[in-house]
Amino acid sequence: MPIKFPFKKDKKQPRTEPLGLEENHIPKHVAIIMDGNGRWAKNRGMPRIAGHKEGMGVVKRIVRYASDVGVKVLTLYAFSTENWKRPKNEVDFLMKLPVDFLSTYLPELIERNVQVRTIGDFDVLPAHTQKAVKEAMEKTKDNDGLILNFALNYGSRFEMVHAVKQIASRVQEGEVDISDIDESMFSQELYTSELIEPDLLIRTSGEQRLSNFLLWQLAYAEFWFTEVYWPDFDESHFEKALYDFQNRKRRFGGV
Numbered sequence: 001m002p003i004k005f006p007f008k009k010d011k012k013q014p015r016t017e018p019l020g021l022e023e024n025h026i027p028k029h030v031a032i033i034m035d036g037n038g039r040w041a042k043n044r045g046m047p048r049i050a051g052h053k054e055g056m057g058v059v060k061r062i063v064r065y066a067s068d069v070g071v072k073v074l075t076l077y078a079f080s081t082e083n084w085k086r087p088k089n090e091v092d093f094l095m096k097l098p099v100d101f102l103s104t105y106l107p108e109l110i111e112r113n114v115q116v117r118t119i120g121d122f123d124v125l126p127a128h129t130q131k132a133v134k135e136a137m138e139k140t141k142d143n144d145g146l147i148l149n150f151a152l153n154y155g156s157r158f159e160m161v162h163a164v165k166q167i168a169s170r171v172q173e174g175e176v177d178i179s180d181i182d183e184s185m186f187s188q189e190l191y192t193s194e195l196i197e198p199d200l201l202i203r204t205s206g207e208q209r210l211s212n213f214l215l216w217q218l219a220y221a222e223f224w225f226t227e228v229y230w231p232d233f234d235e236s237h238f239e240k241a242l243y244d245f246q247n248r249k250r251r252f253g254g255v
């Protein structure tokens, strides 16, 4: 019978009746494809950026929950069609969003001992976005609590081809012999080289696809999908995902 641990008592957070999560079987690394902002807004006759705004509030709440429940790494991927397909006002809004997010939320992230990291092609972001993100990473680099990892302009196949090129050039230089190449060497060349691999992937809005996200790193992860649009995603959905994760692991226990 699973041992029932109530959540750590935390005055600040409204207590939710725990499903009976086992404290010592929380996934170490949860990756989330945050999808559904646009449809959420459309269903309400609101502009798409209203969905992104609502989605930002959910990011803050889920980060709090993940750090409270003991997740070690939380990787967030804003599933977004290429920016060039978006109207200009939406792209401008999105590029401002991180600056607003960090200006209001960085103090709490620091207080919560959260370390902010990114994976992906950082340089294509506008200067003001880069500046805000760099400052957040610099100010939190020594924190050893939850690692909050944002996928920015990230593509898994691009990442993997880049890794192949890095290794191939080392072979060409005679630094590495073909027989030395193994999974570990390949993993070391990925953006995620310093992170443990995800053990749970969550995707919202009913899509059941990876969309070129962490293709190598998700090889052994549990996948959990929900119809819920990201702006409607809340702690109860996250808790259910953790609960199902624990039950799957329990059912298929073994080595």
Ligand SMILES: CC(C)Oc1ccc(CN(CCC(N)=O)C(=O)c2cnn(Cc3ccccc3)c2-c2ccc3sccc3c2)cc1
Pocket (backbone or CB within 6 Å): 034, 035, 037, 052, 055, 056, 059, 076, 077, 078, 079, 080, 083, 094, 095, 097, 098, 099, 101, 102, 116, 117, 118, 125, 129, 133, 136, 150, 151, 152, 153, 230
């Ligand atoms: C370190 C962190 C604070 O800074 C950054 C974080 C991300 C990016 C990249 N970025 C915005 C620019 C782009 N590529 O479109 C997206 O991924 C993107 C695309 N849609 N949404 C809205 C959305 C909001 C909420 C949920 C899904 C999508 C976002 C998005 C995603 C999460 C968060 S959290 C703070 C801002 C933000 C913006 C750049 C810097």
